[in-house]
Amino acid sequence: MKISDALRKERKELGLRQKDMFSKLKMSKSHYSQIENGFHRIYADDLLRILVNLNIDYHKFFDEVIEDYGFDMEALKLENKLSHAFYNRDLKDAIKVKKEIFLSKNVPFELKYHALLVLSELKEEKLSENIQKDMYRYLFKENWTENKDALRIFGNAMKYFDEDIRVILMDRVLKEYKNISNFPEDVQKRVATICINYLFNYEGDLNTQIEEIINLLNLLKPLPQFVLYKILVALFKTKFYEDKDTAKIREIKNTLILAGYNQVVRLLEKKSFL
CATH class of the missing domain: 1.10.260 (434 Repressor (Amino-terminal Domain))
Structure with missing residues (x-):
């Protein structure tokens, strides 16, 4: 049209x-x-x-x-298929989509990295050292926080990074997006996803960086497109500030289930957040 x-x-x-x-x-x-x-x-x-x-x-x-x-929709369609396979924990389908992605000449390299990350997650295997090094080199480029593909790679792959590297990269994200509400909605969602993934993979105690992440997420406006982020940050706050308020955790879990986020609930239970 x-x-x-x-x-x-x-x-x-x-x-x-x-x-x-x-x-x-x-x-x-x-x-x-x-x-x-x-x-x-x-x-x-x-x-x-x-x-x-x-x-x-x-x-x-x-x-x-x-x-x-003239915009090529192939990459978007493959990305949606990959996300569907990941959400449904369908390894067979993910392998099939990964092959399609690597055979295509019209997809960005970021999507190829994403496919490798999805397979690694579903197989519960570590990424190869060569792939990790490639990601490091990409993320340590100057001004990488302004590159949407680099942000997505960091958000999806951070669990595979050493803790000291993860802390450095997260600090750069927080510095760039401290006034998150001033950015376009798609950027806010991308940065919020990084923050949620960081908290999900963090196993230490409350510190200044964690406080900054929670404060940043609290700046998101109470709009429908940010509801899941607001629910999840409320859950993480029970861990760091409210000594695991069991009644509140149960309320959050029921809310997620009613909203249809059953896979999210399973992942949170696996990490003992619920």
């Missing part, structure tokens, strides 16, 4: 007239009409203002148009 078609679709679904779409922009009715009819292109900043002004879900909007502009 073209952007022009997607704008027309959104307008009709919202029951709006054309003039309602550009009312806060410096744009004429005829110009906007030509945009909807595909005769004029729309500037990126004007498009984003329309989506924001009308509270249009930009994820859904761009999902509808992305393929029409």
Whole structure:
């Protein structure tokens, strides 16, 4: 679907007239009409203002148009298949998806690392030293915390890093994203995932770094997309601040089960958080 078609679709679904779409922009009715009819292109900043002004879900909007502009969806589809296999603990399916990923010429190397991590987790085997070294080299590059692929590698692979390296890398994340609410929503979710994974794999007592991680997670706004992070940080707080309040832990466990996070519950039970 073209952007022009997607704008027309959104307008009709919202029951709006054309003039309602550009009312806060410096744009004429005829110009906007030509945009909807595909005769004029729309500037990126004007498009984003329309989506924001009308509270249009930009994820859904761009999902509808992305393929029409040459974006390859193969990597996204393979990533979703890999995540599904991991969540369902389906080793056979994960091996199959891993083969597809390594045979593809259009996927980022980060997804290949992710596939290796998933297989390692499902097989309960350690990563090879060569793969670990490759990850170290990638993560110790300057400004790696600004690279979304590097952040995801760290979040997914941190359990395989030595503790001293993990602490150094986490400190850099905390420094970069201490004002997490100032970043786009997708970045907030990526950093929050790193924080949760770090707490999940941490076996020591409360220290300054752990306090910083919990404080950062507390800065997430109470929005639906952050609910799981808010529930999990409440659980980790019972460990570090509330001497394992059994009533609260039981309440959190029931909430996760009711929300359908049964696999999360099993992982937390395996690590004795529940």
